[in-house]
Amino acid sequence: MLHTVNKSSFERNSLQSCINTIDDTSVILLIEDGVISAANNANSSMLTDLASQGRVYALKGDVEARGISSKVANNIKLVDYAGFVDLVVEHGTAVSWV
Amino acid sequence: MADILGAEVDEEGFLVNLSDWTKEIAESMAKDDDIELSEEHWDVINFLRNYFEEYQIAPAVRVLTKAIGKQFGKEKGNSKYLYSLFPYGPGKQGCRFAGLPKPTGCI
Amino acid sequence: MATKKFMYLNRKASYGTVYAIESLEVVLIAAAFEQDVSLAFIDDGVYQIIEGQNTDSIGMKNFSKTYHALGDYDINKLYVSAESLEERGLTEDDLMPLVYEDEDDDWAEKPSVKVVSNAELSKIMSDQDVCLSF
Numbered sequence: 001m002l003h004t005v006n007k008s009s010f011e012r013n014s015l016q017s018c019i020n021t022i023d024d025t026s027v028i029l030l031i032e033d034g035v036i037s038a039a040n041n042a043n044s045s046m047l048t049d050l051a052s053q054g055r056v057y058a059l060k061g062d063v064e065a066r067g068i069s070s071k072v073a074n075n076i077k078l079v080d081y082a083g084f085v086d087l088v089v090e091h092g093t094a095v096s097w098v
Numbered sequence: 099m100a101d102i103l104g105a106e107v108d109e110e111g112f113l114v115n116l117s118d119w120t121k122e123i124a125e126s127m128a129k130d131d132d133i134e135l136s137e138e139h140w141d142v143i144n145f146l147r148n149y150f151e152e153y154q155i156a157p158a159v160r161v162l163t164k165a166i167g168k169q170f171g172k173e174k175g176n177s178k179y180l181y182s183l184f185p186y187g188p189g190k191q192g193c194r195f196a197g198l199p200k201p202t203g204c205i
Numbered sequence: 206m207a208t209k210k211f212m213y214l215n216r217k218a219s220y221g222t223v224y225a226i227e228s229l230e231v232v233l234i235a236a237a238f239e240q241d242v243s244l245a246f247i248d249d250g251v252y253q254i255i256e257g258q259n260t261d262s263i264g265m266k267n268f269s270k271t272y273h274a275l276g277d278y279d280i281n282k283l284y285v286s287a288e289s290l291e292e293r294g295l296t297e298d299d300l301m302p303l304v305y306e307d308e309d310d311d312w313a314e315k316p317s318v319k320v321v322s323n324a325e326l327s328k329i330m331s332d333q334d335v336c337l338s339f
Contacts, residue, residue, distance in 0.1 A: 001331055017216060017248050020288065023327040095214070095336040153274040154266055158237050161277045 001026040002091035006098060008036035014097040019046045029079070029087055030058040038063065039071040051075035059084060102126055112194050119147075119197030127195050131186070135195070139183050141170055146196040156193045156201035163188075209334040210241045215250035216338065219269065220260065225253045226268050228339035233271075236278035243282035243333075244275075245326060247289045250339075254283070254318070256301045269301065276305030281317040288323050 003026055009015040015037050018028060028050060030038050037047065038058040050056050052075050060078040063069055072078065079087065088094055099106050103126055105118035111127065113119055124143060128135045135143075145166060149157050157165065159177065167175015174180075180188035189201045213232055219225040235242055246253060253269070260267040275281070283303060290296060297320050306312040321329070330336055 001336075013248060014216075020323045021247065021286075021327045021330060023331045026331070093331075093333060093336060095330070095338055097338055149274075152270065154268055154270045155233065155274060157274070157277065158233070160237065161274075165277070 002029060002087050002094045003027070004029045004031050004094065004096045005034040005037070006030075006032035006096065008033045010036065015047070018095075018097045019050070022050075027055045027057065027087065027091055029084065030056070030062075030076075031084075032059075032062055033066075035059060035062045035066060035068065035072075038073060038076045039068045040073050041071075048073065048075070057083070057087065102130075110194075110200065112200055113197045116197055116199075123197065124195045131191065133184075136183075138174075139195075142166065142180065142183060142188060142192055143196045145169065146192055146198060150196070150198050156189065156196075156198045158201060159187070159189045162192075208239070208241050210332065211235060211243070212330060212333040212336045213242070213244050214336060214338040215244060215246050215253055216248040218249040218252040219258070220263060220265055224339045225250070226266075228337075229268060229271060231337070231339075232275070232280065233278060236280055239279075242280050243284065243329070244280065245284045245286070245330070247286040247323075247326070249289075249293075251285055251289050251293065251295060251300075254285070254301050254303065255295070255299055272301060272303055275303065276317055279305075281305035281315070283318045284326055284329060285318060285320045286323055286326060287320050290320065 003018045003022060005015045005018055007014045035058045051073055056076045057079050058076050060080050063072060103123050105123055106114040108114055125135055163175055163177055184191040193201055213228055215228050217224040254272055258267055258269040300318055303317045304314045305317050307315050
């Protein structure tokens with residue numbers, strides 16, 4: 001499954017809720033204000049774990065728009081819109097945590 | 099705004115305030131649709147009102163059909179019977195006579 | 206029409222935002238299309254089905270009564286996150302006793318609510334064709 005999160009973890013618990021109910025093969029894509037959780041200082045340890053397994057992505061355009069490109073944690077992979085589409089195709093059912 | 103016996107109705111003829119409902123209003127709405135309300139009509143109208151009171155929604159036609167069959171006998175638990183009473187649809191027309199809002203998901 | 210498995214994730218309490226009632230409306234509309242529908246209540250969403258809601262003083266419809274109708278619509282899989290309940294000091298006994306009548310078992314009344322761990326919920330979610338989060 002593909003889980004998208006579009007809220008900052010400082011503002012809402014969407015990311016935490018997503019992580020709480022995610023299975024072993026799902027991936028997370030951070031979009032819109034969700035990319036704020038991709039910045040180094042905002043990482044929860046669970047997100048770091050998932051990122052180290054290569055299961056966390058962030059939408060590049062949203063990262064750049066918010067000026068945090070240099071702060072994105074190492075293991076989080078940046079994707080463009082085409083990459084977003086690839087993730088949807090690859091992981092089937094999508095859940096958007098709003 | 100249009101009204102029936104002084105009670106405000108919306109553009110589709112549904113009561114705006116549920117509490118305005120009276121039996122006379124139902125009879126008047128039916129008369130406008132060339133229907134004389136029989137005991138069978140009232141069974142359905144009262145069922146709809148009780149259902150709304152209990153669940154805060156008007157039942158979908160599928161739910162209504164099943165429940166009417168269970169309560170009033172199998173021969174009445176089908177849409178043919180309900181449409182014979184309410185030719186414009188048991189949900190839409192029945193709920194209107196019963197003073198309820200249009201049922202959720204009713205097209 | 207092919208049947209798909211739809212899950213509605215309910216994550217917010219009932220009256221502060223429109224999410225809960227909107228979700229319920231969508232669920233009832235979707236039920237008309239005879240799909241395989243299940244509901245999950247996590248985070249503050251667990252408050253949607255708590256027993257004893259009274260909206261008299263806030264001038265809003267008490268739509269908690271409507272959850273009792275879900276059984277009539279063949280919606281009888283309501284999963285509640287055990288962790289979310291516990292975090293809020295709630296137990297299954299605080300929830301409304303929602304039931305359905307089992308057509309295949311002489312209309313016996315059976316409970317619709319099932320408290321599950323987040324891990325179990327995760328498995329159930331993976332099994333869905335569509336998950337909608339509210």
